[in-house]
Each structure stands twice: as C-alpha cells, then as structure tokens.
Amino acid sequence: MLIQDSLVPDGPLHAGGLLPTEPGSGRGRSHGTSNSKAFDRWFRYPAGFASDYVSTLLETLSLSSGSLIVDPFAGSAVTGTAARRAGHSFSGIETHPLIAELANLKLQAPPSSPESFAVMAGELAKAAEQLAPSAAAGLETEADLTQRCFQPHVLARLISLRDLIRAGQADEWGVYAKWALLGTLRDVASARVGWPYQRPGTQRRPRFTDPLGRFVQRATWMAEDLQNVGASGSGMYASVTHGDSRDPEAWGSIEGAHGCVASPPYLNNFDYADATRLELYFWGEVTSWAQMCSTVRSGMITATTQQSSVAAAREASSKLARFGNAGTAVEELTAQLEAQRNERSRGKEYDRVIPDYFAAMAQILENLAKSMLPGASAVWLVGDSAPYGVYVDTPGLIGQIAEHVGFSMEKDVVLRRRGQRWASNQTRHDVELSERLILLRRQ
Ligand SMILES: C[S@@+](CC[C@H](N)C(=O)[O-])C[C@H]1O[C@@H](n2cnc3c(N)ncnc32)[C@H](O)[C@@H]1O
Known part of the structure; x- marks a missing residue:
C-alpha cells in the first residue's frame, strides 16, 4: 500500500473542532443499517450504523481523497461503502463469514453490466x-x-x-x-x-x-x-478480509492507513451469530447450533455470556495486567460481577466476559496501531453497559487501553443516551447508558 504522509489528517478534529454529536440520519445505529440508502438497503444488518453518519465522520477527518480507511469490525461494510463514495480506499476485517461475503459483494466490481x-x-x-x-x-x-x-x-x-x-x-x-x-x-x-x-x-x-x-x-x-x-471508485481498492481482527495475520498487508471508522461489538450480550440464524439455516451455511458456534461464533470476540469460559477469562486477566489502571479497573469490575453472580442462583457469567472482551480490544488496538500512520485518527462508536447494575465504562476503558498501545485519546463525546439494558438481565437497573464516540490519534 502506498504510504503518503501528506494524507495524514490535520483537519478540524485536531484543531480543536467539534465532532458531530448526532448521527446524520438522526437514528444512530441501534436501528441497524438503513432500509433505503444505497448498499445499506441490500440487507438490514442489525449492528450496522447509519451510512450518512459515517460519511459525515469521514468528512470531519478532513482526509485527502485517496486515503486508506480501515475497519477491524467491518460488518456489512457501511464504512467501506462510505469510504468508497468519498474516494478513499478501504480495508476491513469481519469474522462473520456470511456478513463478510455481503461486505465484499458491495465493494467488489460487478462481473458485468448491473x-x-x-x-x-x-x-x-x-x-x-x-x-x-x-x-x-x-x-x-x-x-x-x-x-x-x-x-x-x-x-x-x-x-x-x-x-x-x-x-x-x-x-x-x-x-x-x-x-x-x-x-x-x-x-x-x-x-x-x-x-x-x-x-x-x-x-x-x-x-x-x-x-x-x-x-x-x-x-x-x-x-x-x-x-x-459507476467509475467513482475506480483506481481505489476496497475489500473485507474474512478473519479475526485479534489475529495479526488477518491484517495481512494492511499498512499506512490514514483513518479508521469502526464500531466494535458492545458489551450488551448481543449475539451476532444468533441474530443471523434465519439466513444461516435457510441457505444451509449451518445445520445445527453446534455448527453455528464452531463456524460463525468462534472467531468473534467475547461479548456475550454464551461465549464465556473460565479458562479464557483467566488467561485474559493475566494479559490485562500490563495495562495499568485499565487492567486494575477490569479486575475490580470482574470481582464485582462475580459477587453479583454468586448472589443469584443462576447468575450470568458477566465476570467471565469482561476480561476476555477487554483483552480482545487490546489485541485489536495493537494490530490497528501497527496499520496506521503516525498522526492518523481512529473514530470508534461504542456503548457502555451496566450488567447487574454494575457500570462498565466501555469507551473509557478502550481509550485507556489504546493509550498503552500507541494512541492518544483525543475526544470522548456522548452521541446519544440509551435506556438499553442487558437483554437477559432479570434485575432492572437504572444506570443511565449512552453511545459514545471516541477519537484516538496514532502517536
Ligand atoms: C457493531 S458491528 C459493526 C457493524 C458494521 N459497522 C457495519 O457496517 O455493518 C461489530 C462487528 O464486529 C464483528 N466482529 C466480532 N468479533 C470480531 C473479530 N474478532 N474480528 C472481526 N470482526 C469481529 C461482528 O461480527 C460484527 O459484524
């Protein structure tokens, strides 16, 4: 990939400018990808964000045309198609095989006249x-x-x-x-x-x-x-690798990136594999729950209690020790959630999800840092959560971890408040939650 230092952003974000605080469509991504916008309407992926908002974010980064944008959670390629529309190249990574196929279909050149x-x-x-x-x-x-x-x-x-x-x-x-x-x-x-x-x-x-x-x-x-x-994307490169963005090999030759717009899975027990079960079964991609877990869910970062395991949580906790205050905060949250679980007869294992989730974020941020040019910006949309009423400041912790692997945390903006609770949480909590946008800058 051609490295052009001149393309490193130096726009309003870095001049103290404001990030747009509302999704352009006014709907945010809790509603999934748009039903009406070009490419988004091909398939309504529940976790996709509003494409007009991604376009706004890309504009705010003030990148020169022909920049390389990356997304380690590429999903249905909303960032990819917005990057192409803006005249940029795009490299994404997505672990869900069916969704990675969809993303690539949107980005590749059609075989003949549409x-x-x-x-x-x-x-x-x-x-x-x-x-x-x-x-x-x-x-x-x-x-x-x-x-x-x-x-x-x-x-x-x-x-x-x-x-x-x-x-x-x-x-x-x-x-x-x-x-x-x-x-x-x-x-x-x-x-x-x-x-x-x-x-x-x-x-x-x-x-x-x-x-x-x-x-x-x-x-x-x-x-x-x-x-x-048409020809708007000609000369640019855009594709999504089907792989696990924790794995350095999935990043292949992605280097010299000028920007990243991404949204990782939230810690809200949402199961991307289960959410697409109808399509997976109908097409015969999987024929049993076990096969779905082994072929679709296995490459996903742990963000649900169904994925958690004692061994993975233990290993993750030891990896997080090197992240200073963030590591300590995750350890304390883990202890609080374990205590909450022990108070219940059939408590959910949120305490085993948390360390694995943040260790995955650390690994992915490390890989991302290696792929980005100094000075380049990464904008992540992330929600916080409160399993059993224990507040987990996911965006804040991701920002702290990022600072250990080569980024500085430049902004942390509330996009919108949300009342979403953990899907299976029987105990209602009244912790106010929000969706935030964090801006990380590669050092
Ligand atoms: C919040 S969604 C992002 C959706 C995306 N912005 C779009 O346009 O559709 C998070 C995505 O991360 C994917 N994911 C989860 N673990 C992953 C991993 N280890 N590597 C790559 N992608 C992963 C999920 O399958 C899901 O599609």
Missing part, C-alpha cells in the same frame, strides 16, 4: 414460480426454523429460488442473487423475525406477501446501486 442482474432476477422468479409446486412437496426437509417462519406457499417459492441459484442458474450473478434472496426472507416471513432474535413461535402479518416480486425488487435495487457507483 442491468443484466435485474433482468436475470426476473427470469429466475419466473422459473421459480414454475418449480414451486414440486418444492412444496419437500418442505419438511427444511430446517425447523425455516419451516416455522414462512407460510408453505411462500417457502416453496423461496426454496425454488434458492435451488435455482445454487444450481448455477444465476450464472455470474449467483452471489448477488443469493443476497437478494437472503434480504427477502425477513420481508416475507409470517413469524416474528425482527432483530435481534427470531421467534418462530410468534406469528405476524408478513410485510410483503409476494416473495418473488420482492426478490426482483431487491435485485433491482442492488443493480441500481452498482450502476450508480
């Missing part, structure tokens, strides 16, 4: 209608979750489409067609499949009743977005 994809989608829909009666005869071979989320005639059409795409009928547009279909699933489901958790036992009225028409609509949007990128 209109041909919309035409192809219409032909696939016609062929799927023909095949639906025979697909209807085999619905019971589908995963239980899949069967329970759709009315039989809808599922038969979805399966027909899937089988045609798998059989190569979408030619060079196969992966695009796959995502037009995966994006359609929650639109036409007749069970509660809102984020984050799918509840197939609870029925709802489908938002759209015609699965094939909806599939074509989605493919048309994708084609439009690809068409509109």
Whole structure:
C-alpha cells in the first residue's frame, strides 16, 4: 500500500473542532443499517450504523481523497461503502463469514453490466414460480426454523429460488442473487423475525406477501446501486478480509492507513451469530447450533455470556495486567460481577466476559496501531453497559487501553443516551447508558 504522509489528517478534529454529536440520519445505529440508502438497503444488518453518519465522520477527518480507511469490525461494510463514495480506499476485517461475503459483494466490481442482474432476477422468479409446486412437496426437509417462519406457499417459492441459484442458474450473478434472496426472507416471513432474535413461535402479518416480486425488487435495487457507483471508485481498492481482527495475520498487508471508522461489538450480550440464524439455516451455511458456534461464533470476540469460559477469562486477566489502571479497573469490575453472580442462583457469567472482551480490544488496538500512520485518527462508536447494575465504562476503558498501545485519546463525546439494558438481565437497573464516540490519534 502506498504510504503518503501528506494524507495524514490535520483537519478540524485536531484543531480543536467539534465532532458531530448526532448521527446524520438522526437514528444512530441501534436501528441497524438503513432500509433505503444505497448498499445499506441490500440487507438490514442489525449492528450496522447509519451510512450518512459515517460519511459525515469521514468528512470531519478532513482526509485527502485517496486515503486508506480501515475497519477491524467491518460488518456489512457501511464504512467501506462510505469510504468508497468519498474516494478513499478501504480495508476491513469481519469474522462473520456470511456478513463478510455481503461486505465484499458491495465493494467488489460487478462481473458485468448491473442491468443484466435485474433482468436475470426476473427470469429466475419466473422459473421459480414454475418449480414451486414440486418444492412444496419437500418442505419438511427444511430446517425447523425455516419451516416455522414462512407460510408453505411462500417457502416453496423461496426454496425454488434458492435451488435455482445454487444450481448455477444465476450464472455470474449467483452471489448477488443469493443476497437478494437472503434480504427477502425477513420481508416475507409470517413469524416474528425482527432483530435481534427470531421467534418462530410468534406469528405476524408478513410485510410483503409476494416473495418473488420482492426478490426482483431487491435485485433491482442492488443493480441500481452498482450502476450508480459507476467509475467513482475506480483506481481505489476496497475489500473485507474474512478473519479475526485479534489475529495479526488477518491484517495481512494492511499498512499506512490514514483513518479508521469502526464500531466494535458492545458489551450488551448481543449475539451476532444468533441474530443471523434465519439466513444461516435457510441457505444451509449451518445445520445445527453446534455448527453455528464452531463456524460463525468462534472467531468473534467475547461479548456475550454464551461465549464465556473460565479458562479464557483467566488467561485474559493475566494479559490485562500490563495495562495499568485499565487492567486494575477490569479486575475490580470482574470481582464485582462475580459477587453479583454468586448472589443469584443462576447468575450470568458477566465476570467471565469482561476480561476476555477487554483483552480482545487490546489485541485489536495493537494490530490497528501497527496499520496506521503516525498522526492518523481512529473514530470508534461504542456503548457502555451496566450488567447487574454494575457500570462498565466501555469507551473509557478502550481509550485507556489504546493509550498503552500507541494512541492518544483525543475526544470522548456522548452521541446519544440509551435506556438499553442487558437483554437477559432479570434485575432492572437504572444506570443511565449512552453511545459514545471516541477519537484516538496514532502517536
Ligand atoms: C457493531 S458491528 C459493526 C457493524 C458494521 N459497522 C457495519 O457496517 O455493518 C461489530 C462487528 O464486529 C464483528 N466482529 C466480532 N468479533 C470480531 C473479530 N474478532 N474480528 C472481526 N470482526 C469481529 C461482528 O461480527 C460484527 O459484524
């Protein structure tokens, strides 16, 4: 990667300027990626942030065109597509295999003229209608979750489409067609499949009743977005590596980065693997919970109690010892949370999540520091949390850890207040929580 020192930001952020404190869309990322913005609308990833806000942040960094932006939690590539729109290159890392595939699909050059994809989608829909009666005869071979989320005639059409795409009928547009279909699933489901958790036992009225028409609509949007990128991204590089950003090898040749806009998983028990279970099962990427844990969740940083383990927590605690006050603070939080757990008959193991989470952050920040130019800025959106009412200042602790690995913490801004509680916390707490934006500067 070409290193251009002149591109190191020296804009309003560093001149004492203000960071934009409200997401541009006014909605923040608790609502997931936008349903209407180009590329974001391909698939509504619950953890994605508002793309117009990322564009605003990138502008605030005052980078020269052609800068390299990185994101170690790339998700569905909202930062990647915003960076491309602004004329920058982008390198991201994402551990969820399906979501990394989506991110790359948005960033790579399409195989041929995008209109041909919309035409192809219409032909696939016609062929799927023909095949639906025979697909209807085999619905019971589908995963239980899949069967329970759709009315039989809808599922038969979805399966027909899937089988045609798998059989190569979408030619060079196969992966695009796959995502037009995966994006359609929650639109036409007749069970509660809102984020984050799918509840197939609870029925709802489908938002759209015609699965094939909806599939074509989605493919048309994708084609439009690809068409509109046109030559704007030409000469720039943009991709997402499927990997674990704790692992230095996942960073490969990422170096000389001029900026980072990212949002790590929060310590709020949100499970990114489980959240995408419907898509994973429907496409056959996984066939059991155990397989989902081993193939999807295994590379994720520990941010939920379902992922925690005694051994990992112990190892993480010893790694954190070198982080001074931050290490001590994590140790104290761990002790408080352990005491809270012991007071309950079936307490959740938040005390085993905390050390592992912050040790992961330390490793990722260390890798990030190596990839960035001196003076470059990293903007992270992070929420705090309060398991069992014990306040965890996640953004503050990340900032302190960052200062040990080559960054200075320049700003810490409250973006919005939020009343979210840990999903499975039975004991309501009244600790006020917020989503914050921290600005780190590479020394
Ligand atoms: C808050 S979301 C970021 C979403 C993203 N901004 C987007 O545009 O969709 C955090 C992401 O970090 C990913 N993640 C968790 N652990 C990871 C790891 N060890 N390496 C890389 N990505 C990881 C999750 O799968 C999730 O997609």
